[in-house]
Amino acid sequence: MCTTQIEAPKEVFAEKLLTMMNHGALALMTSIGHRTGLFDVLSRLEASTSHQIAEAAGLNERYVREWLGAMTVGGVVECHANGGAPQFYLPAERAAFLTRAAGADNLGVFAQYFSVLGSVEDRIVECFKNGGGVSYSEFKRFHEVMAEDSGQSVLSSLIDVILPIVPGLVAKLNTGIDVLDIGCGSGRALNLMARTFPNSRFVGYDFSEQAIQTARVEASATGLDNIWFDVRDLTTFDDDAPEGSFDFITTFDAIHDQARPDRVLAGIYKALKADGTYLMQDIAGSSHVHNNYDHPLGALLYTVSCMHCMTVSLAQGGMGLGAMWGKETAQTMLKQAGFNRIEIKHLDHDIQNCYYIIHKN
Ligand SMILES: C[S@@+](CC[C@H](N)C(=O)[O-])C[C@H]1O[C@@H](n2cnc3c(N)ncnc32)[C@H](O)[C@@H]1O
Numbered sequence: 001m002c003t004t005q006i007e008a009p010k011e012v013f014a015e016k017l018l019t020m021m022n023h024g025a026l027a028l029m030t031s032i033g034h035r036t037g038l039f040d041v042l043s044r045l046e047a048s049t050s051h052q053i054a055e056a057a058g059l060n061e062r063y064v065r066e067w068l069g070a071m072t073v074g075g076v077v078e079c080h081a082n083g084g085a086p087q088f089y090l091p092a093e094r095a096a097f098l099t100r101a102a103g104a105d106n107l108g109v110f111a112q113y114f115s116v117l118g119s120v121e122d123r124i125v126e127c128f129k130n131g132g133g134v135s136y137s138e139f140k141r142f143h144e145v146m147a148e149d150s151g152q153s154v155l156s157s158l159i160d161v162i163l164p165i166v167p168g169l170v171a172k173l174n175t176g177i178d179v180l181d182i183g184c185g186s187g188r189a190l191n192l193m194a195r196t197f198p199n200s201r202f203v204g205y206d207f208s209e210q211a212i213q214t215a216r217v218e219a220s221a222t223g224l225d226n227i228w229f230d231v232r233d234l235t236t237f238d239d240d241a242p243e244g245s246f247d248f249i250t251t252f253d254a255i256h257d258q259a260r261p262d263r264v265l266a267g268i269y270k271a272l273k274a275d276g277t278y279l280m281q282d283i284a285g286s287s288h289v290h291n292n293y294d295h296p297l298g299a300l301l302y303t304v305s306c307m308h309c310m311t312v313s314l315a316q317g318g319m320g321l322g323a324m325w326g327k328e329t330a331q332t333m334l335k336q337a338g339f340n341r342i343e344i345k346h347l348d349h350d351i352q353n354c355y356y357i358i359h360k361n
Contacts, residue, residue, distance in 0.1 A: 034108030043095035047087040104156040133315030147186035173197040177247035183254025187215025194227040237267030257309040259318030265337035280356040287326030
């Protein structure tokens with residue numbers, strides 16, 4: 001049963017709404033701080049004026065000053081104004097979550113999704129009225145931001161943390177096996193695996209020509225000869241999958257927004273060799289909204305789902321599962337695809353996803 005969490009007085013709710021407005025605005029400014037390099041610059045400077053910060057960043061001072069205003073009253077940047085021009089600085093413990101040096105902890109990367117989603121708001125409103133969906137190609141900068149996001153959430157821990165959760169896998173990759181990444185996007189995970197395990201062979205499928213082109217450029221720039229990327233629509237993958245061809249198949253955040261996740265999962269089952277393993281990284285959450293109250297990213301993930309994951313699937317005439325399809329639905333669909341041995345792990349570095357280790361037999 002779905003019940004509201006707490007009966008809060010009217011004033012408390014009004015305050016919550018005001019906080020929400022301020023935080024929404026800060027999220028947009030955080031994205032700009034990341035894209036312009038302002039957080040990186042601030043983290044290297046002592047307390048400085050807006051002119052000094054703008055000069056160090058190579059940016060227009062008037063815009064930098066206004067951005068500093070939002071960041072200061074929003075509690076991100078600190079400011080001293082002892083009679084002279086205000087001086088701004090970013091404390092190290094905050095820079096640890098906002099700069100490129102922060103690596104996987106840099107939430108500035110994630111903040112970019114708000115403007116990516118905002119770029120299609122008009123179209124989403126139309127869909128609320130008329131149904132249908134917004135296609136991948138209508139989003140500005142989606143693949144760029146997604147590649148940067150997976151650079152953090154996947155790449156930073158892929159070799160040392162993620163792959164070792166599959167028993168015996170790293171040894172097999174060192175010896176030489178066949179690996180497929182479905183919905184590989186810009187191919188960063190696959191390229192990293194191909195560099196790390198030169199005896200294995202790697203194939204990536206995605207229907208985005210732009211993303212596959214980026215993936216191929218990275219592969220050829222690093223001189224890899226054990227990797228292949230194909231532009232491929234996976235909607236009928238249960239029919240098209242090459243039977244019994246891969247020892248290990250991965251999907252990183254790439255099942256729930258497919259047109260037909262059911263057919264993709266059935267295709268993965270078919271494409272695996274008899275002793276093959278499938279590793280599915282997908283959104284952590286329950287299929288039931290009332291189980292998601294305490295989800296640390298719940299509202300964010302339902303929003304990303306509504307304005308991206310669900311709508312891109314519906315735009316393909318698909319099922320529109322959405323990012324919050326949840327563990328219950330995921331396990332039911334995996335079983336319907338033929339998989340019976342399913343283990344779910346949560347990894348400390350990644351509160352957004354869970355990791356399904358799935359054996360064909
Ligand atoms: C959320 S992104 C994840 C990309 C990548 N795995 C990563 O972690 O960066 C999902 C990917 O699925 C791809 N995709 C969606 N529908 C598809 C379809 N019908 N056929 C092939 N690829 C599809 C998209 O182009 C996108 O690159």
